[in-house]
Amino acid sequence: MEISVIGNSQVNFGKINVGFCSFSKNLNRKIYNSKNYPKTSNFCQGQNMVWHAKSSSGVTLKASNIRAEAALTSEKASKITRTRPIDAVKLYVGLPLDTVSNSATINNARAIAVGLKALKLLGVDGVELPVWWGIAEKQAMGKYDWTCYLALAEMVRKTGLKLHISLCFHASNEPKIRLPKWVSQIGESQPDIYFADRAGQPYKDCLSLSVDDLPVLDGKTPIEVYMGFFESFKSSFSAFMGSTITGISIGLGPDGELRYPSQRQSVKDSSQLGAGEFQCYDKNMLTNLKQHAETLGNPLWGLGGPHDTPGYDQSPNSNGFFADGGSWETPYGDFFLSWYSSQLVSHGDRILSRAAETFKDVSVSVSGKVPLMYSWYRTRSHPSELTAGVYNTVNRDGYEAITEIFSRNSCNIILPGMDLSDDHQPNESRSSPELLLAQIMSSCRKHGVEVSGQNSLVSGGPKVMEQIKKNLLEENAVDLFTYQRMGAYFFSPDNFPSFTQFVRNLKQLNLHSDDLPQKDDETADSLPDMDLHRQVA
């Protein structure tokens, strides 16, 4: 874990000699709750301080190996050179999901090359590149092919942009990107490696968290396979680590998010009326539930999932479970939801801790994506969040446990939905992306977890950009924003001008000609090369 102190040079380092040596691994949290350290509060509370993991500048404290106060102070003194404005949000743009296609070729390489240049000129900091399990480890377990990804990394490096890698252990429907073939083949004979819903329908776009530590993949556990993937990626891209590659996000479930695949509709944004279904019906989940119930002395509770939940397309109130005063508020409900959500949290912890361990010696940030299950947020039971595995209700903050594992593993949280506004939600869904976002962000702040933002919808336009800007600039809590994503629409006249405007605002570049000095004798006859062309043509 690193902390950076950013601010002007007036920060008085002479004063910070009291509490630093006692800081333990939970440094962030303790400092944040600065009332515990009244003596240092003048340092910590100032406007000059931003918690900012993995910053390239400012003071760096390795929490794990703080040895002596003296050494620390001198390090600090030498490194305080540059300041970063508090509201400087780094801006990335996602590359197309199918940048590297199934047949291991780079799609639209020319367009991407051109697009990268455009982004660079625009002042965008970097790009995000999805790296698919189903492509890089397509042939056989342990047989990796990074060629195209390396070529892309090189393209990005040459353009002078940064790169955020998303390791995707899931499949995608649009564009069609599958899990590795050898995994699907195993799934043919053992469908229990996938999540299943009450009807027993498997979800074949990622592995069930229940097999994390089971040797289901030709004698290896999925976690071991993911680890192998991390290691190979790390060594193959070592030349880019910390320089071009600044961050890696780790796929944690469906669409990479830390959740159950509770929504099965292909388009999950528009007609998201239902609350989704619990996904605890694969063999191993059920076994696990049974054992858990028996341990708690309530074996009957472990015979299956709740029986009174609505179906995918039914209103949450149509059955008893999520209704006000429904099963969710009973001891059984609490038992089930606690178990269901803790399974998810443990799964997240398992993968993140492995990833953090793997990438700890290269200076890249590690992050994971947390879902924004905003529909039905304005109900008491928050059914969409419950089925997705976040035990967050009117009575309970379900994001505490999640942000805590991110904090523990020094990982950042990627939050989608920065573009969503409450105004555009269908009234009947009682949803509130903005409130949910605020809740998660506050939890992140509390745990000192850094947040990277993303937009959820592809449709841009000035209003969406306004919403994003509001989220980014209001809170100062978002360090990086990744705009999703490059493609035809992104560069279209409908979107690109507003994106350009958005970047300009964000970067506070005064490109508007009115804002620039008028007395400019150089512009009267600008572009001499054009003049020349004309004269000689």
Place this chain on the structure above:
Amino acid sequence: MSIAVIRPLFRQPHRLGGGHRPAYLNSSMARSFYLNYAYSPRPIFNDACSLSSHHFKPAKALSLRTSSIDTAVVETSESSDFVFSETFQLKRPQKVEGKITIRLESGNSDDNWRLTVGCCLPGKWILHWGVNYIGDVGSEWDQPPPDMRPPGSIPIKDYAIETPLEKSLASSEGESIYEVNIDFNTNSSIAAINFVLKDEETGSWYQHRGRDFKVPLIDYLQDDGNIVGAKKGLGTWPGPLGQISNMLLKPEAANSKEDIGELSVQKRGLQGFYEEQAVVKEILVDNLVSVSVRHCLETAKNLLYIETDLPGDVIVHWGICKDDGKTWEIPSEPYPPETSMFKDKALRTLLQRKNGGHGSLGSFILDEGSVAFVFVLKLNENTWLNCHGNDFCIPLSSFSVPPIHSGQPHSEDEEQNNESGSLLISGNASEANQEVSAYTDEIIDEIRNLVTDISSEKNRKTKSKKAQESILQEIEKLAAEAYSIFRSSIPTFTETDLLEEEALEPPVKISSGTGSGFEILCQGFNWESHKSGKWYIDLREKASKLASLGFTVLWLPPPTDSVSSEGYMPRDLYNLNSRLTNVKMHPLTFQGRGNKSSGDNFHAAPNIDHSQEFVRKDIKEWLHWLREEIGYDGWRLDFVRGFWGGYVKDYIEATEPYFAVGEYWDSLSYTYGEMDHNQDAHRQRIIDWINATNGTAGAFDVTTKGILHSALERCEYWRLSDEKGKPPGVVGWWPSRAVTFIENHDTGSTQGHWRFPGGKEIQGYAYILTHPGTPSVFYDHIFSEYQSEISTLISIRNRNKIQCRSTVQIMKAERDVYAAMTDEKVVMKIGPGHYEPSNGSRNWSLVAEGRDYKIWETS
């Protein structure tokens, strides 16, 4: 004293190497390797070749190359001793400093003055110059009066003169001075002399502070920054920040030392002066590196010697290849002395200087297991020498020589393509890299400079504004390109794609890109039209005539000039016209344009920021109004950089015009003043623009006009066929979207920017009116002595139903004659040479004939 660096343009690398020696020395030993260096000058016109855009990349076999340079598979010597021995030619960039001198002095009488421009560097120097007359508005050049032109001067169009610099008698001490004298009389009405200096040897231009040199001869001339000999203080040159638009030259220092005084004679404010400007020219020096490999059986090792005559410290940056020859590896020790490891990727060995001091050498002991020894040479931080853009690759065993690094980059791609599951980048990436790299990289560097260099606040501001404008334009261009590729999902534009697309379209479908397909445009105005103040009245009188000639689309001046002032709306014309003739004529408007006299605004749209949604909405509404209320049927859209096709598509889709045409106007490609035969890059840019409009607009086929200029003017009719035997302009690639023309209000009329070769206009019309595309006839030509001939040509076109998608087959394209057959119904020939269609199955009869052209029809 200012200093500027002249950079070679790399259009024809083989002529760069100082003097007149061909660079490709093809002997059996010395192969044609030239230098590829990553020194800061990037190729400014990147389409010409790939040689210097590749920076050295160690261990990245992925770097794709599209250049096909001659094959140079490394040969193995027969000698049993030497496994390998070869000498490579190198070209090393070297800077030569010199100066340009400008002297203004009075001659034998008070009224006679002399301007002397000189340069002390060797080269084929040409002074490219023109004058401003007193009373001229604007900054455009004019031809000087004949008595002012020194002998040997060649007029360039009607605005400039090119005069070669002669070796001066004042040359001394082995240093030659090249000079030109321009004598003039102060009683002539010349306000200023403008010039730039050109080195024909390298194609470099030398300007003054990024712009033309300007020597004012009257004292009230406004100083806009580029005046030579003015009494300016030091440091007015803004320094290294602002060179984004200064693509050709890069001034390096800011001092301006002037030497005014002794010669000053006061006459109408005229003052003699003498000024020097330091100039740095980069020349390429030939060097050699020879490599030999011996195999030592006893030790089972290879001994490799490198010897070179490169001066100074030479570092060999090297590694070995073990198997596929694609990845660099670090060999096992021992290494030669002075060797260091570079980032675990390569070794760096400093070669030992030879005793004589000339050149250096080194030897390397290598294990048998390696397939090849790969290296590049490093002279200093910025100068790397390699082999055709690839690493030098020296095979270490006589079998299994992977030729991949030896100038056959294509095979590399192919090899990879054949492996299943391996990398399949179709060359697009590299193409794109190359195409977008030069200019964009330049800008990216400038951005870095902007960020890092905060030396002068004022300069930073003024310069960054300029930079920002260029950047925004560049971003839009890039975004447009990316958009069109992503949208079409066709990686690159290819001819076949288009042909297929064309085939799918029903032939008479009306679309804004083509109209009915049978349109003939009349450009119904010239630059003088607004002066008459009653253009629409005049035109009304002529409308019936135009319609009877066979025109279907009439392109009118901007409505702002015409509609409000006289109250004659296009609809009136339209009504009148259709009443009289029953021929539908479609008035077309075009966007407003900049000030006539201002060169910079000339092709610029009015200051409208199309990226603003509300602006676009307003324009759409305005166009709607013009279309619905006023009665325009279409648009002619001035292309400007910053007004990309995507927006055009927007407007067009919103207003559904009958016909729309855009103008993408930029320079064709020339090499040493000679137009290149292949103008594919030029027409590709136009096609890209059309593509970005999604084909909703056609575009003026500037390429065809340009090629017709050269073909007709210089009797080079062979130019009218491209390498694939098709018409060389846009009309050869996307005929239905090509609006062919030979003159418009900009190029002809009283503007005369780029006038079609005089007396050859009918040849031009014989070409465009018999060829596919949508021809446009210029007003001035219609109402001239050419009228009857144009009328005949139009009637031939209409009679034979030649349309924008007609097929054309080139029958002959030789020095003095060009002949083509359209739709197998019409044959035309232009040029003084002889051509007759053979009367085989068809019976051709001559239907039109004139000076250097003939048209036949099947009878």
